Amino acid sequence: MTQAIRISLNAQRDQFTLEADLTLPARGITVIFGPSGCGKTTLLRCVAGLQPATGELDVNGDCWQSDHQVLAVHERPLAYVFQEASLFPHLSVQKNLLYGFVRIAPEHRQIQPDQAIQWLGLEHLLNRKPDQLSGGERQRVAIARALLTSPRLLLMDEPLSALDQASKRDILPYLQRLHDELAIPVIYVTHSLDELARLADYLVLMDAGRVLAQGPLQEVMPRLDLPLSRDEDASVIVTAVIREHDTRWHLSRSEFDSGSLWVRTPPATPPGSTIRLRILARDVSIALAHHPDQSIQNLLPATISELSGNDHSGMAMVRLQLNETPLLARLTNRAVDLLGLEVGQSVWVQIKAVAIVE
Amino acid sequence: MNEHWQAIWLTLKLAGTTTALLLLLATPLAWWLARSRHWLSQPVAAIVSMPLVLPPTVLGFYLLLLLGPDGPVGALTQTLGLGTLPFTFGGLVVASVIYSLPFAVQPLQNAFAAVPSRMLEVAATLRASPRDRFLSIALPLARPGFLTAAVLSFAHTVGEFGVVLMIGGNIPGETKVLSVAIYDHVETLEYANAHWLSAGLVGFSFAVLLSLYLINGRVNGSAVRP
Numbered sequence: 001m002t003q004a005i006r007i008s009l010n011a012q013r014d015q016f017t018l019e020a021d022l023t024l025p026a027r028g029i030t031v032i033f034g035p036s037g038c039g040k041t042t043l044l045r046c047v048a049g050l051q052p053a054t055g056e057l058d059v060n061g062d063c064w065q066s067d068h069q070v071l072a073v074h075e076r077p078l079a080y081v082f083q084e085a086s087l088f089p090h091l092s093v094q095k096n097l098l099y100g101f102v103r104i105a106p107e108h109r110q111i112q113p114d115q116a117i118q119w120l121g122l123e124h125l126l127n128r129k130p131d132q133l134s135g136g137e138r139q140r141v142a143i144a145r146a147l148l149t150s151p152r153l154l155l156m157d158e159p160l161s162a163l164d165q166a167s168k169r170d171i172l173p174y175l176q177r178l179h180d181e182l183a184i185p186v187i188y189v190t191h192s193l194d195e196l197a198r199l200a201d202y203l204v205l206m207d208a209g210r211v212l213a214q215g216p217l218q219e220v221m222p223r224l225d226l227p228l229s230r231d232e233d234a235s236v237i238v239t240a241v242i243r244e245h246d247t248r249w250h251l252s253r254s255e256f257d258s259g260s261l262w263v264r265t266p267p268a269t270p271p272g273s274t275i276r277l278r279i280l281a282r283d284v285s286i287a288l289a290h291h292p293d294q295s296i297q298n299l300l301p302a303t304i305s306e307l308s309g310n311d312h313s314g315m316a317m318v319r320l321q322l323n324e325t326p327l328l329a330r331l332t333n334r335a336v337d338l339l340g341l342e343v344g345q346s347v348w349v350q351i352k353a354v355a356i357v358e
Numbered sequence: 359m360n361e362h363w364q365a366i367w368l369t370l371k372l373a374g375t376t377t378a379l380l381l382l383l384a385t386p387l388a389w390w391l392a393r394s395r396h397w398l399s400q401p402v403a404a405i406v407s408m409p410l411v412l413p414p415t416v417l418g419f420y421l422l423l424l425l426g427p428d429g430p431v432g433a434l435t436q437t438l439g440l441g442t443l444p445f446t447f448g449g450l451v452v453a454s455v456i457y458s459l460p461f462a463v464q465p466l467q468n469a470f471a472a473v474p475s476r477m478l479e480v481a482a483t484l485r486a487s488p489r490d491r492f493l494s495i496a497l498p499l500a501r502p503g504f505l506t507a508a509v510l511s512f513a514h515t516v517g518e519f520g521v522v523l524m525i526g527g528n529i530p531g532e533t534k535v536l537s538v539a540i541y542d543h544v545e546t547l548e549y550a551n552a553h554w555l556s557a558g559l560v561g562f563s564f565a566v567l568l569s570l571y572l573i574n575g576r577v578n579g580s581a582v583r584p
Contacts (some may be wrong), residue, residue, distance in 0.1 A: 048483060050479055050482070050483075071480035072482075073479075073483060074482045074483075074484075074485045074486055074487050074488075074490075079483060079484075080480070080483035081478075082476065082479075082480065084476070086474075086476050086477060086480045086536045088477060088480075088481075088495060090499060090501075099481070099484050099486075099494075100483075100484030100485055101484040103484060103486060103490075104485055145484070146483075146484075149484060149485060176371070291555065
């Protein structure tokens with residue numbers, strides 16, 4: 001059997017019927033994205049078995065649910081990080097961490113307490129009680145506690161949404177490290193485009209209990225037929241490799257499959273390291289000719305592959321193709337008309353800002 | 359004086375036995391009442407609470423009929439060679455358990471209902487079976503409820519009178535508990551003796567309830583109140 005997470009689950013809720021038919025990659029982070037109340041948390045709870053559903057569920061060759069058998073929650077080798085950390089208030093941090101660890105067979109313990117404690121920076125918190133921790137610390141303990149069950153699948157339900165900005169910034173690097181260092185597949189529910197951009201490898205878009213689209217992040221984000229591209233913060237993700245640093249201007253040249261982009265030198269990234277760049281559609285503009293005499297440094301040739309105007313907002317979304325990499329540009333309808341833009345046309349894209357998200 | 363100590367000892371023995379049995383009985387019942395959405399849970403909750411509103415004499419009367427030689431339970435105990443329960447210490451224990459049941463069930467039910475479902479869900483995702491979740495999460499989180507249930511059951515049993523009189527009578531060393539002894543003293547105009555025991559009970563009740571409030575107040579600011 002091929003390695004994949006196959007989810008085919010239906011559940012009846014008051015407001016909607018959940019119908020999910022998904023095949024997710026066996027590793028990496030799958031983000032389930034959608035507006036509040038679209039059924040993404042329900043889907044996660046059904047996968048965990050916390051809520052009844054009909055259908056089938058198969059995780060990398062292990063059947064968790066079928067017509068013949070349904071594993072109870074505690075029989076599924078998964079871990080779940082809830083929106084609120086939900087630490088056991090009567091146990092110390094250390095005992096919270098070990099709660100799941102001591103309940104799995106020793107031969108299945110692939111992650112050791114020392115490792116998890118070090119990964120999430122919890123050394124100084126072990127003897128405290130949960131009510132003596134900050135929100136961010138609590139969530140870090142909850143993540144470590146979940147990892148210590150050496151899960152075959154990690155489910156995360158908006159783990160950052162209950163935290164303030166500072167705590168979010170504090171935890172995101174830990175999540176990105178888990179992404180890089182662990183082979184555990186993660187299903188991550190969020191309605192934050194920022195978290196989506198930083199973490200996702202694979203993307204599932206949901207609305208009203210149904211799956212609108214699913215696929216690798218780089219394919220789904222630039223699709224003009226999906227609500228994601230109509231968002232104020234519509235963007236694409238580009239994976240690039242740092243090639244050289246320009247110490248005089250604190251800039252670095254990063255190379256991706258369709259050319260080079262100059263970015264502000266990120267800390268601790270020697271040449272050769274891979275970075276993830278987010279390019280917002282509103283930071284991309286289009287010129288018909290090459291104009292190097294201007295402030296924007298990132299100029300690249302591209303072809304218009306799709307155009308979609310919105311009469312209501314007066315804004316148009318242009319999808320561009322740079323060799324292999326798609327880009328989105330958000331322009332006014334007037335600009336599209338003045339420049340006479342049409343599909344198939346060769347243009348120059350000017351990228352005003354590039355955010356390094358990892 | 360010897361008779362007093364006998365009554366005190368008997369009362370403490372009755373209250374202790376009743377409390378121990380009640381905690382064993384009320385824990386699963388309270389858990390079921392707090393967690394189940396079964397249609398029977400409301401009627402059962404009402405039955406458990408009936409001793410709160412019924413006069414103890416009504417309870418004692420029916421228990422007497424039920425446990426007596428002609429009652430169904432009495433017939434059973436006789437067949438088993440146990441004799442009949444009324445006017446024995448055993449009969450008092452049975453009556454006290456029923457009479458004090460709401461005082462054990464209600465604090466426990468409130469405490470269990472206050473255990474967040476989320477905690478039990480988290481424990482389930484951390485591989486704890488239902489029994490494990492009950493023992494490792496629900497019981498410790500409901501601890502203030504256990505203290506309240508134990509103290510209230512004990513104190514309420516010490517203070518019971520009507521049921522004891524109906525089902526236990528007034529046999530020294532067997533069923534003559536404090537409340538009955540005080541009643542006896544008053545009937546026979548031995549006010550000094552009545553004072554001795556009554557004042558003792560007043561002091562005892564105050565001390566018990568005060569310590570309960572103090573401990574629950576310290577364990578948890580919003581602890582279950584008796």
